[in-house]
Amino acid sequence: MHGLDWTVMCAYFGLMVLIGWWSHQRVGDVKDFFTAGGRMPWWLTGISHHMSGYSAVLFVAYAAVAYTSGITVYFWGFASIGIGVGIGTWLFAPRWNRLRSRLGVASPLEYLAKRYSVTTQQALAWSGSLLKIFDIAAKWFAVATLLHVFAGVDYNLGIVITGVVTLFYCTVGGLWADALTELGQFVIQAVAALVMIVVVLGKLGGIESLWTMWGELPASHHNPTTPKYTTVFLLVYVLVKTLEYNGGMWNLAQRYMAAPDTRAARRGAALSSLLYLLWPLVLMFPMFAAPLLIPGIDKPENAYAIMTTEFLPPGLIGLVLAGIFSHTMAMVSSDANAISAVITRDMIPVMSRRARAWTDRQGLTAARLTTVVFVLLTMGVATQAENLGGVLQIVVNWVAALMGPISIPLLLGMLPAFRRCGARAALTSWAGGLLAYALVYYVLDTGQTALIATPVLVSLTLFTGLGLLAPERSATTDALVEAIGGEDDRGPCDTSSPAGTDDESRGKGDGSTALV
Numbered sequence: 001m002h003g004l005d006w007t008v009m010c011a012y013f014g015l016m017v018l019i020g021w022w023s024h025q026r027v028g029d030v031k032d033f034f035t036a037g038g039r040m041p042w043w044l045t046g047i048s049h050h051m052s053g054y055s056a057v058l059f060v061a062y063a064a065v066a067y068t069s070g071i072t073v074y075f076w077g078f079a080s081i082g083i084g085v086g087i088g089t090w091l092f093a094p095r096w097n098r099l100r101s102r103l104g105v106a107s108p109l110e111y112l113a114k115r116y117s118v119t120t121q122q123a124l125a126w127s128g129s130l131l132k133i134f135d136i137a138a139k140w141f142a143v144a145t146l147l148h149v150f151a152g153v154d155y156n157l158g159i160v161i162t163g164v165v166t167l168f169y170c171t172v173g174g175l176w177a178d179a180l181t182e183l184g185q186f187v188i189q190a191v192a193a194l195v196m197i198v199v200v201l202g203k204l205g206g207i208e209s210l211w212t213m214w215g216e217l218p219a220s221h222h223n224p225t226t227p228k229y230t231t232v233f234l235l236v237y238v239l240v241k242t243l244e245y246n247g248g249m250w251n252l253a254q255r256y257m258a259a260p261d262t263r264a265a266r267r268g269a270a271l272s273s274l275l276y277l278l279w280p281l282v283l284m285f286p287m288f289a290a291p292l293l294i295p296g297i298d299k300p301e302n303a304y305a306i307m308t309t310e311f312l313p314p315g316l317i318g319l320v321l322a323g324i325f326s327h328t329m330a331m332v333s334s335d336a337n338a339i340s341a342v343i344t345r346d347m348i349p350v351m352s353r354r355a356r357a358w359t360d361r362q363g364l365t366a367a368r369l370t371t372v373v374f375v376l377l378t379m380g381v382a383t384q385a386e387n388l389g390g391v392l393q394i395v396v397n398w399v400a401a402l403m404g405p406i407s408i409p410l411l412l413g414m415l416p417a418f419r420r421c422g423a424r425a426a427l428t429s430w431a432g433g434l435l436a437y438a439l440v441y442y443v444l445d446t447g448q449t450a451l452i453a454t455p456v457l458v459s460l461t462l463f464t465g466l467g468l469l470a471p472e473r474s475a476t477t478d479a480l481v482e483a484i485g486g487e488d489d490r491g492p493c494d495t496s497s498p499a500g501t502d503d504e505s506r507g508k509g510d511g512s513t514a515l516v
Contacts (some may be wrong), residue, residue, distance in 0.1 A: 004029055005318030007149075012188065013165050014323040016329065019181045031289065038100055038257070042264035044179050046271025049255040051182035051338050052334040053081065053245055053276070058283065059324050060142040064300035066287035070221025071230045074280055076237045082276035084242030089269040092246040096256035096416045097265040098484040102252075107345035108253040108338060108410070113481055115413045117423040118350060123430055128406045129339055133378050136332050140382035143325060150307035150321055156383050163379040166329045166336075167372060179258070185329065192323030193283050199311050200286045200326040203293055213289055219290070240404055248407025251338035253329075278445050330377070340371040404456025405433025408463050418463070419481050422472025433459030 040048070058437040098107040109128075112121035144158030153161075214222060218477060225231050247253035259265040290303040294310070308320050312335050344367045348355045358366065409426035412418045436458040440446045446454075 002314030002317070004315035005321070008315060008318030009264060009322055009325075012318075012325065014416075016165055016181050019184060040179055040255070040260070040264075041256040042259060042267040043271065044183060045255050045259045045264065045268030046275070046486075047186050048179040048182045048334070048482040049085075049252055049268060049272040049402055050275040050279070051186050051332050052251050052255065053249070053272075054078075054331065054453055057139060057142045058280075059304045059407070060145050060301045062284070063287045063290070065305040067283055067290050067297075067300040067303045069226050069229065070217065071288060072224055072226050074284060076229055076234045077226040078276055078280035080234065080241045081245050082273050085245050085269055085273040085276060087242050088246030088267050089273060092264035092411060092414065093252075093256045093265040093459055096247060096253045097259055097262045100257040101261065102483050103480075105257070107341040108247060108250040108257075109342050109346045111480065112413070113346075113411065115477060116409065116426045117388060120409065120423050120426045121346055122350060122428075123427060124240035124406055124410060125342050127402075127430070127434070129342060129347075131406065132250075132335055132339055133295065133374075133381055134240045136335050136375075136378040137384075139383035140379055144382070145188075145301065146305050146321065146324055149302050150317065151310060159379050159382045162329065163332075163375060164324060166333050167311060167375045179255075181329070181333065185323075188319070189283075189323035192320040195312070195316055196286045196308070196320060197282065200289050200293070200307070203311060209289075210285075213292060216292055217288070221291075230449050232417075233452060236449070236453040236456065239460075240452065243407035243411050243456070244403045247411055248403050249335075250342060251334035254334070254338055254341070266506045280489050332378070334374050336371050340367050343370045343374070350448075395407055402434065402437055402455060405430050405437070405459040407435070408456070408459045412438055412463060414484060416481055416485060418467055419477050420471035420473045421463055421467030422474070422477065424468035424470060424472060428466055429459040432462045 047368075062073050062077055096108075099111055103111065105111050107126050109121055110141075112124060140159045141155070143162050144153075144155045147158035147161070148155055149154045201207055204213055220226065227233060245252055245257075255268065256265040259268055284308060287304055290307060294303060294306055297306065308317055312320060344355075344363065348366070348370075355366070389418060408429055409421075413421065413426065431456040437455040440451055440454045444450075
């Protein structure tokens with residue numbers, strides 16, 4: 001990398017730190033730290049939700065799939081998310097928002113103690129937190145891989161550099177810092193992506209390459225599915241991503257909670273859904289073209305970084321690298337904030353009576369300390385990512401496979417159709433899904449489709465079946481489900497507001513009916 005590239009990178013990191021410090025002034029209590037006080041505008045909610053959903057894994061593991069298999073990675077990797085978030089626009093986004101505005105909830109798992117039981121809440125909290133340690137570790141290692149290819153920086157040093165900067169702004173500024181840095185990161189990433197497209201089109205022969213290059217690629221690169229990434233795999237991924245990106249990945253639930261009202265939450269979800277359907281095609285076009293420009297490379301995961309270093313002039317390399325960094329820092333900072341919310345609001349108070357009497361200042365201090373410890377722990381695990389199977393192994397085979405059993409009780413517990421499913425159904429489906437994963441991964445040694453499908457389908461079957469065969473419906477469950485439901489179930493862009501139906505007109509925006 002040239003000195004200009006390092007200047008761009010340092011300017012980027014400096015901007016992130018300044019935004020974090022500015023956001024610090026807007027954080028007065030725990031609810032500001034975790035849900036932005038419910039004041040995040042819909043467009044920022046949507047961009048933040050989108051940016052929090054993927055990381056440098058796109059430019060490493062997914063770039064490798066694009067290089068070897070073609071467009072299939074877009075369909076199961078991103079179109080599935082766009083469809084899932086679109087479904088959540090009506091089903092989940094408004095309910096997450098009402099949890100905050102009507103029940104005073106500040107953590108995605110906070111309502112589970114009342115919906116099911118404290119035991120259920122703790123089971124999901126501990127298992128989900130452990131899974132996110134490895135998920136975020138994979139993100140750190142992915143961005144360190146790129147920094148190593150770009151500039152020869154040692155992997156562990158790359159993890160430390162990105163981790164420390166992210167740690168600063170997400171610790172001092174909370175969710176406001178996350179969202180505002182994600183907005184800046186989106187702009188930087190957009191410029192970097194467009195620069196790469198222009199350069200790649202120039203190498204391929206002009207703008208007509210957008211449609212002519214496909215005839216030069218292997219025929220298998222045009223197919224949405226492949227023998228490895230089958231139609232069943234794609235359909236299961238839609239189910240998994242619907243659960244994951246509508247709250248199973250806890251940081252994304254926070255975006256809906258942070259919106260001022262249900263209409264804003266829905267409009268933000270619709271924007272994020274549209275971005276997932278369109279924007280990855282812009283980001284991935286150079287990856288699809290890579291076999292024509294740099295054929296025969298030994299490590300396909302380095303394809304995007306190799307193209308950047310070979311084709312871009314000084315200064316622009318740093319810009320593209322900053323855009324890549326932006327993905328990882330956006331996802332990790334939002335994940336850290338969500339995990340901190342779960343630990344300080346749901347886990348520590350169960351273990352310590354003193355924590356239940358924390359003042360706002362004490363709670364905020366605990367939230368920041370928890371964030372520091374969690375991020376440092378993920379950085380430590382990231383140094384061992386290669387020994388754990390690599391980035392794609394962790395992200396697809398671990399996280400995607402295990403997200404279903406953790407998400408199903410959390411997400412479906414909000415819906416009236418599943419109000420008969422109680423703590424027994426939640427715990428059984430969670431445990432059954434995890435056991436099914438252990439069986440297909442460690443004992444049966446099945447293919448990737450079965451590995452992803454089995455845990456989520458077993459968990460869904462157990463949760464639904466026990467709700468029908470051994471219902472646990474109660475007045476408390478009915479009251480909670482009714483509280484987060486609503487008559488204003490309209491489209492995401494419907495700005496009409498029937499009198500007396502929005503959250504504020506009901507007088508419940510102050511959290512007066514809080515769970516805690």
